[in-house]
Amino acid sequence: MRITGITTNDVRFPTSLQSDGSDAMHPDPDYSAAYVTLHTDGAHEGHGLTFTIGRGNELCVAAIESLAPIVVGRDTDDLFADLGSFWRAITGDSQLRWVGPHKGVIHLATTAIVNAVWDLRARSADQALWQLLCSLSPTEIVDLVDWTYLADYCDPGAARERLEELAPGRAGRIATLTAGGYPAYTTTPGWLGYDDDTLVELSRRALDEGFVGIKYKVGADLARDRHRLALARDTIGADVLLMTDANQRWGVNQAIAWVNELAEFDLHWIEEPTHPDDVLGHAAIARAVAPVRVATGEMAANQLVFKQLLQADAIGIAQIDSCRLGGVNEVVATLLLAAHADVPVCPHAGGVGLCQYVQHLAAFDVVAVSGTTEGRMTETANHLHEHFVESIDLHGGRYWPSTAPGYSVELRPESIAEFEFATGSYWSHR
Amino acid sequence: MRITGITTNDVRFPTSLQSDGSDAMHPDPDYSAAYVTLHTDGAHEGHGLTFTIGRGNELCVAAIESLAPIVVGRDTDDLFADLGSFWRAITGDSQLRWVGPHKGVIHLATTAIVNAVWDLRARSADQALWQLLCSLSPTEIVDLVDWTYLADYCDPGAARERLEELAPGRAGRIATLTAGGYPAYTTTPGWLGYDDDTLVELSRRALDEGFVGIKYKVGADLARDRHRLALARDTIGADVLLMTDANQRWGVNQAIAWVNELAEFDLHWIEEPTHPDDVLGHAAIARAVAPVRVATGEMAANQLVFKQLLQADAIGIAQIDSCRLGGVNEVVATLLLAAHADVPVCPHAGGVGLCQYVQHLAAFDVVAVSGTTEGRMTETANHLHEHFVESIDLHGGRYWPSTAPGYSVELRPESIAEFEFATGSYWSHR
Numbered sequence: 001m002r003i004t005g006i007t008t009n010d011v012r013f014p015t016s017l018q019s020d021g022s023d024a025m026h027p028d029p030d031y032s033a034a035y036v037t038l039h040t041d042g043a044h045e046g047h048g049l050t051f052t053i054g055r056g057n058e059l060c061v062a063a064i065e066s067l068a069p070i071v072v073g074r075d076t077d078d079l080f081a082d083l084g085s086f087w088r089a090i091t092g093d094s095q096l097r098w099v100g101p102h103k104g105v106i107h108l109a110t111t112a113i114v115n116a117v118w119d120l121r122a123r124s125a126d127q128a129l130w131q132l133l134c135s136l137s138p139t140e141i142v143d144l145v146d147w148t149y150l151a152d153y154c155d156p157g158a159a160r161e162r163l164e165e166l167a168p169g170r171a172g173r174i175a176t177l178t179a180g181g182y183p184a185y186t187t188t189p190g191w192l193g194y195d196d197d198t199l200v201e202l203s204r205r206a207l208d209e210g211f212v213g214i215k216y217k218v219g220a221d222l223a224r225d226r227h228r229l230a231l232a233r234d235t236i237g238a239d240v241l242l243m244t245d246a247n248q249r250w251g252v253n254q255a256i257a258w259v260n261e262l263a264e265f266d267l268h269w270i271e272e273p274t275h276p277d278d279v280l281g282h283a284a285i286a287r288a289v290a291p292v293r294v295a296t297g298e299m300a301a302n303q304l305v306f307k308q309l310l311q312a313d314a315i316g317i318a319q320i321d322s323c324r325l326g327g328v329n330e331v332v333a334t335l336l337l338a339a340h341a342d343v344p345v346c347p348h349a350g351g352v353g354l355c356q357y358v359q360h361l362a363a364f365d366v367v368a369v370s371g372t373t374e375g376r377m378t379e380t381a382n383h384l385h386e387h388f389v390e391s392i393d394l395h396g397g398r399y400w401p402s403t404a405p406g407y408s409v410e411l412r413p414e415s416i417a418e419f420e421f422a423t424g425s426y427w428s429h430r
Numbered sequence: 431m432r433i434t435g436i437t438t439n440d441v442r443f444p445t446s447l448q449s450d451g452s453d454a455m456h457p458d459p460d461y462s463a464a465y466v467t468l469h470t471d472g473a474h475e476g477h478g479l480t481f482t483i484g485r486g487n488e489l490c491v492a493a494i495e496s497l498a499p500i501v502v503g504r505d506t507d508d509l510f511a512d513l514g515s516f517w518r519a520i521t522g523d524s525q526l527r528w529v530g531p532h533k534g535v536i537h538l539a540t541t542a543i544v545n546a547v548w549d550l551r552a553r554s555a556d557q558a559l560w561q562l563l564c565s566l567s568p569t570e571i572v573d574l575v576d577w578t579y580l581a582d583y584c585d586p587g588a589a590r591e592r593l594e595e596l597a598p599g600r601a602g603r604i605a606t607l608t609a610g611g612y613p614a615y616t617t618t619p620g621w622l623g624y625d626d627d628t629l630v631e632l633s634r635r636a637l638d639e640g641f642v643g644i645k646y647k648v649g650a651d652l653a654r655d656r657h658r659l660a661l662a663r664d665t666i667g668a669d670v671l672l673m674t675d676a677n678q679r680w681g682v683n684q685a686i687a688w689v690n691e692l693a694e695f696d697l698h699w700i701e702e703p704t705h706p707d708d709v710l711g712h713a714a715i716a717r718a719v720a721p722v723r724v725a726t727g728e729m730a731a732n733q734l735v736f737k738q739l740l741q742a743d744a745i746g747i748a749q750i751d752s753c754r755l756g757g758v759n760e761v762v763a764t765l766l767l768a769a770h771a772d773v774p775v776c777p778h779a780g781g782v783g784l785c786q787y788v789q790h791l792a793a794f795d796v797v798a799v800s801g802t803t804e805g806r807m808t809e810t811a812n813h814l815h816e817h818f819v820e821s822i823d824l825h826g827g828r829y830w831p832s833t834a835p836g837y838s839v840e841l842r843p844e845s846i847a848e849f850e851f852a853t854g855s856y857w858s859h860r
Contacts, residue, residue: 026528059529101706104534106534150681275579280738301707
């Protein structure tokens, strides 16, 4: 089979109209996907996307097209046999790496293509992506990773040994996962734009649905944060995990002061307390707000940032992002680094497509890499799932990983026709 | 005066044909500019560019167009009166920041626009950019910077006090600079693609021209590096500064081992020994290769990375990049941080347009921020200067800062007509 061409779509959903997804730094997101389809001369197509919040999505689409020559024309047998080399090739183009490297628009676009290749491989193997990953040997998994800039922290041999130790238990953990699902938490009640009644009503509903925790946005106004968190804690009781998320609003010293003002509400974590590039800032905050954990990752540019966050003891929770990291290969690298550091991974989700992706990543983590769900849960949010051909199965407050072949982000053709920007039926009427 | 519109150009020079600019990671660069012209209803236009090495330039051009609505329509009196607020606006767009933030394509594009605004302001004031900056009060300078994520390391009040202490000496230092120029070093003899004869011949020529130092690319082959550096040291003698540049080729441990194998050639610095995002890696290398200094910055994504490099004692030399940093405002921030840390700034140049820019930045640094040229020199390379309307004055191994109004990156119309990609006369014949 050969990859014969690609199609891209700039798909945007008008979520800003309902304040869905509003936070202290992003008051008006239109959840969007830079979407790619890999065409082949065989029986399957590959689908991938990267997530943005509106303007700028066109840049990711353009970058996918700039990267396309690296994948179009490839024989899939050769490609699938060494996806580690493919990842180094697509992230190492001698001219394109200048506009990264490994960050921003070019890396977000890389994600969409890398994940489309993985989708194609999983479909070709008639396996869900997580099942495919769980069928790889420890050596095959380690070889997916570019260790050049990681080996000073985590030796690839040590990573392989860890995977080998856990390999005999994979089948048992797959059975447990299939029978019991994977724990989830929700951000749906916590958007900053919601009024008190909505916060209380949606929090109650989240409890009824069985989530293990709820996350609330903070950071715009301290008095209002205290009011909302008091209301939230009153509503959910003392035993449900309450997380907070400042979406980078604060400087380091302000973060420390603000979080300590909220500590009485028993925060399980504070997420993105400051700029995502500030590793040493996160470390200073972590020391000053303990036992509240610092969590970050949805805007951690690449595996290098995670390596340093772990080296500096800056995070108690690693929030891998399925679109910000450069596709499956870099997610695998980051899961291995986090396991090495014994820091739990709680994937970032929500947006559009992230829940579709992370069901696979969390499943692979528990089965093959960390071997446990202890201290782990995956984010979710209740919108836009209907646009996918195979929407996630989320019930009882848990993810039930898909067993349909692929990586689960194929969009419904009618959703593309409606929300393609700006020619789709929705946007062309605006 | 009002900004009425913008024009963009994707300009690429075929430098890969001569191995100009070749290094261990970028063997075939086509030095390129994503170029912007701000049109007004007044007497002046503003010109700015960002530098790339070929493919990917189209993405920076597209990103300039995505950012254009933030600047088009603005009244220049309002704009120039508070360029700090403008910088926060253009780097903080609630949707576009998702595809950064403050890094990669969107930040490179931001640079071009921010610098075009500064060019317009300087032309309107009938001053060279460096003269304009040197005419600002300490408070005006400090107010150009977004301190949100910097203040935990360097307090804006302390930065202002430093500027105030140096203010009385500005006029004297301007006179010294105008009479004696600013020290420079060259990378022209050191490209990895050059053979031995070319290396020796160009090194001799650099000595004749009066440069204080020469930089050689390393990192692809240890035996060849030792051969080339022995040849270089033989040619230039013991007293001329010899710098090396690995362009991110190594992991941390490999960097330490390799640099120690080269130490006998008395390296003034090792530049980009590993991935530009790896602050803690640079710190480990710096500790292990002292007294060889670690230098980096041409791919440091933003002021946050510089803050941490300085906090971690990871660099002995701060190489600000006039295009990678988000324009004049973020350069000013980084100069203030480096002065706070007492680390010399040696601007990255070469490429296309960088020499044009940095003559202004080095001049501002010595006059108003650091107050000295001790340990400082600006990079240069001998190509592509002829494409600018006001080409740099570089002689006697020194920069002689321009006094023509503006920021000096206006391209000659005939150069655009020839090298616009792919419709210009050069490319349309390929």
